[in-house]
Amino acid sequence: MEKIFRKRIESLFSKLAVEDIDAVVLTNPYNGFYFTGFDCAVATILVRAAEPVLVVPRLEYLRAKKETVYGEVIGISSYEAEIGPYERVFIGKTWDLVNNILSEYGVRGKVGVDRANLKVDEHEKLVKTLSREITDITKAVVSLRSIKSEEELKAIRKAIRVAEEAMRRASNCLEKGVTEEEVASEIERVFRLNHADRSFNTIVAFGENAAYPHAKPGDRELKEGDLIIIDLGAKIYGYCSDITRTFICGKASEKQLKIFNAVLEAQRTAIESIRSGKKAAEVDKAARETLKQHGLSAYFNHGLGHGVGLEIHESPTLNPASKDTLLSGMVVTVEPGVYLERYGGVRIEDMVLVVEGGCEVLTSFERLFF
Ligand SMILES: [Mn+2]
Incomplete structure (x- = not known):
């Protein structure tokens, strides 16, 4: 299974090669599912040659841990509350967490986003928070998904x-x-x-x-x-x-x-x-x-x-x-x-x-x- 998802991520980056994109942030849960096997991520972060990172609502954390074929899972919560011993939760805004993850991975260049799924105000927030060049990669994902394996x-x-x-x-x-x-x-x-x-x-x-x-x-x-x-x-x-x-x-x-x-x-x-x-x-x-x-x-x-x-x-x-x-x-x-x-x-x-x-x-x- 893991091989299937690795191959899909590789195909995506080779499609994006000419655009010089080192990381992709997917906000459409179906796109996330296609690359990780989990259907409910609010953001799926793919960094070239690294494992995917899934940001999921806190309440989905355990299910995501179980269903995600490979990659890391982080729960997100917008408010302070006690956190269970087995949880990994970030308290704050999704785009701040995404920004932290990209920095951790040393991503400085262009970031691809499946923009078609994002509401206009969310997109504006994303652009502001990431402070990196952002490019719409919806087409590449759509065309990959349209050809069935x-x-x-x-x-x-x-x-x-x-x-x-x-x-x-x-x-x-x-x-x-x-x-x-x-x-x-x-x-x-x-x-x-x-x-x-x-x-x-x-x-x-x-x-x-x-x-x-x-x-x-x-x-x-x-x-x-x-x-x-x-x-x-x-x-x-x-x-x-x-x-x-x-x-x-x-x-x-x-x-x-x-x-x-x-x-x-x-x-x-x-x-x-x-x-x-x-x-x-x-x-x-x-x-x-x-x-x-x-x-x-x-x-x-x-x-x-x-x-x-x-x-x-x-x-x-x-x-x-x-x-x-x-x-x-x-x-x-x-x-x-x-x-x-x-x-x-x-x-x-x-x-x-x-x-x-x-x-x-x-x-x-x-x-x-x-
Ligand atoms: Mn029909």
Whole structure:
């Protein structure tokens, strides 16, 4: 395990080599997790050729000691209080502690910070306190995280397996009279019993509620003729999965079939267009053009997809404005949808792994149920 994290830190510094950066301070907890295995650090300090130092809230100190794969842990508290004999706690401000640590390690040059995560006033405080040149290294971290290693793919595949088991369970619950909340709770029971968490709030939407891409499950009961959107994701070892299926209660109407088949075709066209080197915006366009041919593109009100990893939405982004290029090793969703006010909606979402010359569809749950 330690080797994996060491390698990631080395990769980061070799990416930053041209910028002459000797130390990095990460404030996004997901970035911290990626380099140390602990998910809750307020600051993760990486100094070239040294072990990482994690600054964690005092109450997380023991868990951090246990879960951090390698490196030092220091608890932080903003107020004076008695300290336990086994604790290492700094009383004061986070940036003061970070500054002390950098000085201890003799860091005088430029410091890289994942600035995208920081609120403006926090960034100002950081600049003042560190009194060193600071440079934004968000891009380097984002691009490292977007390419998944074998170990990460293993975790993602496992998260997908649990998600698909939950989708199976949910699809077996779709009897008339069941509520959205009841189906959502069955899904989350499957997660829990498989040592998984949810990657995001589970979506179960019946009938007219399926017109809201991010519908919240409520007490709506399932009725004959309803479109049903279920969007769920499990999280295992920190890694997320994300899958959506659309079902119909009873017999599908012609209009429902027309929408469903258009979305399915848009998804297929987009998936077929994916390969390493392809512009993400082009893949979005492939789906949008297909929906246009069916007169439905105006009802596709979100982007085609997103990267998935430690975060449910991460780089790259697949939408018309995206500047991202898909590369081998990226894991992305492909999720076209059509939503009609007061009627309902259809969305079909799968996860794919970008490879040379194409992609591997990681999700395997059937898409057609009627
Ligand atoms: Mn998604």
